[in-house]
Amino acid sequence: MPSVLGAERTFREQKMSSHHQSRLPLQALLLALMLIPPLSVVAAIPWLRQQPDGMVFLLTGAASALTIVASFALAILHDRKMDEWQRTNARFSSQWGWAAGAGLVGLLLALPPFRELIVSAVANLAEVQNPDQKLVTLAFTFGFMAVVAAQGLCTVVASIGWTFWKSRPARDPS
């Protein structure tokens, strides 16, 4: 009996191992697709400054789309490997992590050193001397609010979609 169980375990381990190995190149490719576009944009900032606005928006938009698609695909691959305990962990940490992170940014925006850091980063990136501090802080705040609002909206849409999906009729009514 133990030999049968041992053989079963070895088979399962070999199957899992080969399954994980086959996914590794795809994961590496997706990770590269996720990281390379934003790093390339940052590295190309001096060149992008000399390009027309249309070209800059096109390139940064394409980089963002690549990063988003790759991160979605990576998330799906990762989710398939998780068990229910890990999914519960992910749900708990993302739910509270996102809320805590959003609250933290809101709190940090109330601190003058943080606002000065943003203004100095913008001044360095845009090569502008003495930018309007109020304008930069307002633009950052509105950008941040847009992200939080979009996440809230997408959460509602995803929740409605999930509700419809899980409320569909049974495949086999018997």
Add this chain to the structure above:
Amino acid sequence: MKNKIRVLRAERKWSQAELAARVGVSRNSINSIENGHFDPSLSLAFAIADMFDLRIEDIFEREPKRSP
């Protein structure tokens, strides 16, 4: 939810990792379930019961409801 997984596992000399591999979950899952910090789904509870060749109610036990 209380359970007898630790005892059943010890009787069969299985480690947490071994049971986890048999039912296809992580060792953390088994550890949390054993310690009563995590309630398994119905399908995982069935898988665990099948592994020990027992019924779910032979392994898991509801805790009495707290009075309000």
